[in-house]
Amino acid sequence: MRLPIRPLILLSAILTMHPMTTGAAEAPRTPSADAATGAIMLKDVPAVKQLQRDLASEGERRIREAREQARVSKARKHGRRGDRVRPVPSREEGLVNEAPVRRLPPELRSYAPAGTNAVPSNVRFNDPTTDGLNSAQSEVSIAIVGSLGLAAWNDGQGFITPPGGMAAGYTTNGGATWHDVGLPPLTGTITDWISDPVVAANEKTGEFWFCGLTQNGASNNGVAVVRATFPGGVFTWDTPHIVRDLPATTDFLDKEWMVADSTTGNLYLTYTHFVVSGGDISFQRSLDGGANWDPELQVSNHSGSVQGSRPVVAGDGSVYVTWKEFGPVDADFVNIRRSTDHGVSFGVQNTAVSFFDNFGSGAPGFNRNRNVVEPCAAVDRSTGPHRGRIYAVAHESLNFYDDFIGGGGNKNEVENNNFFARATPFTPGQKLRGGLTTITTDFDYFSFTATAGTSYIFYCDSIPRPLYTMRVFCGLDTTTRLSFSGDVDAPSGGQSLLVWTAPNSGTFYLRMAYVAGGTGAGNYRIQTGVANHGAEPGRDQRDIIVHYSDDGGSTWSAPARVNDSAALYDEFLPEVGVTAEGYPYCAWYDYRDAAGSCAGRSHIYASRSTDGGTTWAANQLVTTAQTAWTTANTNIQPNMGDYVGLYAGGTLALGWGDARAGEADVNVWGTNVPVDAAVGCPRDTFAVSNSTVVVNLPVTNHNTLYPNTYDIAVSINRAWGVSNSSSITVAENNGTGNVPVSITVPDTANGRARVCVTVSQAGAGVHTCCFTIRASSPLAVPGPGVASFAIQAVSPNPATRALSVEFSLPGWSPGRLELIDVNGRRVAGREVGSLGAGRHVVRFDHELAGLPAGMYEVRLIQGARSLTRKVSIVH
Helix, strand or coil, X not given: CCCCHHHHHHHHHHHHHCCCCCCCCCCCCCCCCCCCCCCEEHHHCHHHHHHHHHHHHXXXXXXXXXXXXXXXXXXXXXXXXXXXXXXXXCHHHCHHHCCCCCCCCHHHHCCCCCCCCCCCCCXXXXXXXXXXXXXXXXXXXEEEECCEEEEEEECCHXXXXXXXXEEEEEECCCCCCCEEEECCCCCCCEEEEEXXXXXXXXXXXXXXXXXEEEEECCCEEEEEEEEEECHHHCCEECCCEEEEEEECCCCEEEEEEEEXXXXXXXXXXXXXXXXXXXXXXXXXXXXXXCCCCCCCEECCCCCCCEEEEEEEECCCCCEEEEEEECCCCCCEEEEEEXXXXXXXXXXXXXXXXXXXXXXXXXCCCCCCCCCCCCCEEEECCCCCCCCCCXXXXXXXXXXXXXXXXXXXCEEXXXXXXCCHHHCEECCECEEEEEEECCCCCCEEEEEEEECXXXXXXXXXXXXXXXXXXXXXXXXXXXXXXXXXXXXXXXXXXXXXXEEEECCCCEEEEEEEEEEECCCCCEEEEEEEXXXXXXXXXXXXXXXXXXXXXXXXXXXXXXXXXXXXXXXXXXXXXXXXXXXXXXXXXXXXXXXXXXXXXXXXXXXXXXXXXXXXXXXXXXXXECCCCCECHHHCCCCCCCCCCCCCEXXXXXXXXXXXXXXXXXXXXXXXXXXXXXXXXXXXXXXXXEEECCEEEEEEEEEEECCCCCCEEEEEEEEECCCCEECCCEEEEEECCCCEEEEEEEEEECCCCCEEEEEEEEEEEXXXXXXXXXXXXXXXXXXXXXXXXXXXXXXXXXECCXXXXXXXXXXXXXXXXXXXXXXXXXXXXXXXXXXXXXXXXXXXXXXXXXXXXXXXXXXXXXXEEECCEEEEEEXXXXX
């Protein structure tokens, strides 16, 4: 998101004046300062919560400022997207006064984890040749229905050449390739699509919608949508429609999100609407594909303390809206309201989740001086046992508010500590004191020894007006930027907060760096300490925690942790969705595989639950290369955006900002993971009375991340015997499980029987196929007491796509039926001795698909006896 300057000043004043309220009561707090040592608890410092509100409400003013600077710089000379203009340096990292960051050595850049799953193929969505130098594509949203798909992202061009704050791409082959179409249409008063792109899809009609924040003329802001369709397979934009258009001096719209209801065709949109008296979560509905919208409906109870809404729609048409609300003292909340009349009205507000928000800093390499916590939600629309279950996900920190900091005495910086080698050592728990000047080369480095898995708190509570950054650096390479905070633009009051967990034991560095402003020396104080883990589900700087509800959001389950990494690493920007198989999936930025850079580089990982969110499977790697955010060629904030893209339906589609080695800057990458199954349905066949027909049912799992267990049910419309009429098979990820089924044809059988096979997964229907068996009387039947060992027929001959072998056995001893090529190699085979005495028919079906045309032998073996028949296979 990118907020104009004037509304940001307004919003800061709004949240300063507006008293905090919450939907959940908290116990009264008593002062907890240690009089002897001067140690404090953050829960007793009201300014900490004010800092959280200031950081959340200011949005991205520095992004807007960078964009304005770009407009009056060289970028004004270039009128087309793609002019490679040098961007204005970012004040966030103080790059105007900091030595260039050196590249990581190749052995670190190429590090990849061992022993993981077969990673799905990754595809780039954007066309980097049309992007500006050092641009960053991020905040990906995606939807894929069948072979068609639409993705959207922040394009990074708004920092270089306006208009062009967002871009889109489409696929017509299920995500195998993408086509970057750039900025959506500009029409009417829309002069730019600014930020926060969202894609929605109607899974029944194949319609897609692009939704985003807009700049409307010189002084208005708003939200708009535009439909995308594929008539004749050709990607086509419709005319955009403005949902809201408001003066930026009195109103500001932020963090919009939209969903399409495939049952009714309705569109549901939510956003944060800031006005002079506060901010609220607003809801609007369209009944005609986005051309017209119902009036704004407020769904949040407590103005001024809310952000990050998400609408989702259930299979029965219920509409849910979730959002974040700041708590008054320590914990924050995910609230929810439900509509059972398709968005006309909403029921009572409930609290879904209470969680601790590590708001002061993002994940390693996140070049913004605060975290982004946007809780996400999903609802199960499958036909499985958890249909209607709603999930709420947030990345949670440990409760650092109850820990004492700053009780270990004072530690003053020792100049000249402008370099790592001359850093001032300290022990966590001390109060650090130093000063920054207006000299742009003034860096203050402090060193400390950290223990792996221990979480540390750094709270800068005193500094005059100079703008500054506060950053933890990796001690292994003195290069990788880890936790980052600071005051890079007013009005945060000079405070900043880091809560960071050491991924390894050793030396790390805390740095204070001057950015701008001030009138001379800016003396600061940093309270430091150690955060302890308590009863909260978060174990470190961030874990991914999920809750679910089966009663419309009134009551919620116990928390479950999704990530299976040790309590050392950061997990950032999780998203959740439920596929058609009835399984919830999560995906996020994950830092566990970067030991050489103090866990400073990220992959995308994913997990799923097969029991409705109670437990989560082993996390699986999604990305084929890591991103080293420290060395990514971008000055844009935020380089990762505020979310990754996840769409869950008939497929699992993912998209993310990515700065892998070999890419010039941050680009959009993604993957599409099919979650369906396919049954190799046998073709119609024949049988003789008093025989057994054996068919093989191959069940193929297209999911490249996880194996699946399938329930197989076989039914027949005749009174014939069926073995394995109800069975289970396991297919590995991207593999096949085979189910042999024996059908006994009675001696009186004559005519046709219809056999149907249903494959289901977790109770959700996946696939059904049917075939016919035609039965007739045998040409010859051995007399009583006569045991035959014979091949009666091989047909058709020549064979094309299938081959049936009719044979008889005299008893139950082990036996095999095999297909042999001209070189004597067995190319197909079945165990048949267990069929016992009598006439049988075995069909070779999918085995023929990969065989070359030519002559083959059918061989029947039982004990010491064998028989062969010639057969020709043609294609």
